[in-house]
Amino acid sequence: xxxxxxxxxxxxxxxxxxxxxxxxxxxxxxxxxxxxxxxxxxxxxxxxxxxxxxxxxxxxxxxxxxxxxxxxxxxxxxxxxxxxxxxxxxxxxxxxxxxxxxxxxxxxxxxxxxxxxxxxxxxxxxxxxxxxxxxxxxxxxxxxxxx
Amino acid sequence: xxxxxxxxxxxxxxxxxxxxxxxxxxxxxxxxxxxxxxxxxxxxxxxxxxxxxxxxxxxxxxxxxxxxxxxxxxxxxxxxxxxxxxxxxxxxxxxxxxxxxxxxxxxxxxxxxxxxxxxxxxxxxxxxxxxxxxxxxxxxxxxxxxxxxxxxxxxxxxxxxxxxxxxxxxxxxxxxxxxxxxxxxxxxxxxxxxxxxxxxxxxxxxxxxxxxxxxxxxxxxxxxxxxxxxxxxxxxxxxxxxxxxxxxxxxxxxxxxxxxxxxxxxxxxxxxxxxxxxxxxxxxxxxxxxxxxxxxxxxxxxxxxxxxxxxxxxxxxxxxxxxxxxxxxxxxxxxxxxxxxxxxxxxxxxxxxxxxxxxxxxxxxxxxxxxxxxxxxxxxxxxxxxxxxxxxxxxxxxxxxxxxxxxxxxxxxx
Numbered sequence: 028x029x030x031x032x033x034x035x036x037x038x039x040x041x042x043x044x045x046x047x048x049x050x051x052x053x054x055x056x057x058x059x060x061x062x063x064x065x066x067x068x069x070x071x072x073x074x075x076x077x078x079x080x081x082x083x084x085x086x087x088x089x090x091x092x093x094x095x096x097x098x099x100x101x102x103x104x105x106x107x108x109x110x111x112x113x114x115x116x117x118x119x120x121x122x123x124x125x126x127x128x129x130x131x132x133x134x135x136x137x138x139x140x141x142x143x144x145x146x147x148x149x150x151x152x153x154x155x156x157x158x159x160x161x162x163x164x165x166x167x168x169x170x171x172x173x174x
Numbered sequence: 175x176x177x178x179x180x181x182x183x184x185x186x187x188x189x190x191x192x193x194x195x196x197x198x199x200x201x202x203x204x205x206x207x208x209x210x211x212x213x214x215x216x217x218x219x220x221x222x223x224x225x226x227x228x229x230x231x232x233x234x235x236x237x238x239x240x241x242x243x244x245x246x247x248x249x250x251x252x253x254x255x256x257x258x259x260x261x262x263x264x265x266x267x268x269x270x271x272x273x274x275x276x277x278x279x280x281x282x283x284x285x286x287x288x289x290x291x292x293x294x295x296x297x298x299x300x301x302x303x304x305x306x307x308x309x310x311x312x313x314x315x316x317x318x319x320x321x322x323x324x325x326x327x328x329x330x331x332x333x334x335x336x337x338x339x340x341x342x343x344x345x346x347x348x349x350x351x352x353x354x355x356x357x358x359x360x361x362x363x364x365x366x367x368x369x370x371x372x373x374x375x376x377x378x379x380x381x382x383x384x385x386x387x388x389x390x391x392x393x394x395x396x397x398x399x400x401x402x403x404x405x406x407x408x409x410x411x412x413x414x415x416x417x418x419x420x421x422x423x424x425x426x427x428x429x430x431x432x433x434x435x436x437x438x439x440x441x442x443x444x445x446x447x448x449x450x451x452x453x454x455x456x457x458x459x460x461x462x463x464x465x466x467x468x469x470x471x472x473x474x475x476x477x478x479x480x481x482x483x484x485x486x487x488x489x490x491x492x493x494x495x496x497x498x499x500x501x502x503x504x505x506x507x508x509x510x511x512x513x514x515x516x517x518x519x520x521x522x523x524x525x526x527x528x529x530x531x532x533x534x535x536x537x538x539x540x541x542x543x544x545x546x547x548x549x550x551x552x553x554x555x556x557x558x559x560x561x562x563x564x565x566x567x568x569x570x571x572x573x574x575x576x577x578x579x580x581x582x583x584x585x586x587x588x
């Protein structure tokens with residue numbers, strides 16, 4: 028399970044920094060193991076122009092957060108929500124991992140064999156989702172239904 | 175004056191009694207280091223439970239037919255055997271429960287909620303398992319009483335330096351563990367019970383970890399309530415009980431109403447059966463408690479002093495090897511005041527990652543907060559890795575653990 032790319036993101040996390048001026052932020056932890064992820068984002072015209080995370084925890088939770096920031100940076104909020112649903116689908120074994128779409132995140136596919144660790148992988152996406160809640164409604168766009 | 179050597183036992187012979195230890199994972203034999211979570215069962219316990227179902231199965235206390243009498247005799251015989259193991263000759267002082275958690279809840283519901291009110295205090299400790307904290311939070315919430323805590327020293331002992339201000343005439347109950355599942359610490363129970371009684375407080379002992387690992391005489395301790403879990407002491411899941419002083423059981427309210435805990439039932443009220451039956455509603459875990467009696471016989475054959483000596487030796491060896499390997503170990507440094515549970519961090523490898531990697535080597539440790547979040551917060555960590563030892567572990571298991579740890583170190587190469 029511990030592919031090189033996961034360890035790389037764990038040891039050298041991308042976008043692990045403060046994001047001053049971020050209107051959107053959310054921090055959650057997984058009390059069962061102490062993983063904590065905080066996600067901050069700046070959105071302009073429905074597009075995520077900057078996203079960062081802070082946190083501490085196991086290699087799966089932290090590397091997933093790092094990969095998540097790379098995957099959603101520059102995407103629209105709707106695209107990010109759709110990616111979150113797709114990632115959850117991959118973790119549930121329902122969606123085929125697609126490197127074009129997921130990039131480094133496909134490395135987390137191995138986590139599916141360890142059901143107890145799935146919530147570690149999904150935490151950052153849950154936090155992102157919560158941070159993005161309500162975005163899109165203010166502009167009058169339909170909120171995207173995500174699983 | 176003669177010195178008696180504690181009995182010893184042959185670990186290899188003991189291991190042969192536990193079929194689950196034959197399991198192989200990833201081509202490697204299981205190295206099970208999570209007995210603090212649950213213990214394995216020897217063949218004799220498995221057979222005792224199965225034998226009940228095969229030959230004596232009936233509901234206890236109901237059937238007049240011979241099979242029913244046999245079931246009742248086995249069930250009540252188990253009650254006497256288990257009570258005697260803890261030094262109690264009156265079996266009616268043992269309420270069967272499905273474990274420590276249920277036993278604590280019985281006291282919280284039937285005693286604390288009945289008798290406590292505003293101005294009363296329950297004294298707990300920061301070392302406790304959630305099962306010996308949450309029921310008291312619920313009880314004070316319902317009664318208006320106050321919950322206070324004895325803190326911990328940096329080496330994981332109870333901080334008794336200000337006990338006088340915590341244990342006062344307002345204290346009605348001290349709820350304390352005999353052995354910490356997270357830190358391994360053995361608490362000074364006798365001293366605490368004497369101090370509590372001196373101010374008129376009762377004492378509930380959470381013996382979940384203590385009962386499997388240390389000889390316990392409930393009346394020598396003078397404990398008011400003593401809660402234990404069968405599944406941690408070689409017994410089946412859903413076995414265990416509450417040992418209590420008769421006078422407390424006589425005045426407690428039952429928590430569960432239903433069959434067999436009553437004497438007479440009318441439209442608008444019911445009268446209760448005798449102690450302990452009034453606390454045993456419905457069909458009980460008959461086969462499982464019969465299995466637990468067999469577990470008690472197994473432990474008696476080993477000798478609890480031998481069990482303790484064996485565990486102390488392995489724990490001392492584990493502490494030494496872990497520290498050599500660069501692990502940070504929590505809890506007291508002295509194996510004489512430790513049971514077999516060792517919480518640690520290995521370098522900066524997160525406990526979850528460590529447990530996953532060790533699993534590749536068939537080494538089973540526990541990672542998380544161990545239902546002891548107050549302990550975790552006290553020591554500034556959300557989780558630890560925990561290895562715990564019991565009668566079927568040997569120093570070879572410690573060696574396997576340490577070898578697997580260095581493998582984890584290689585992967586994470588901090």
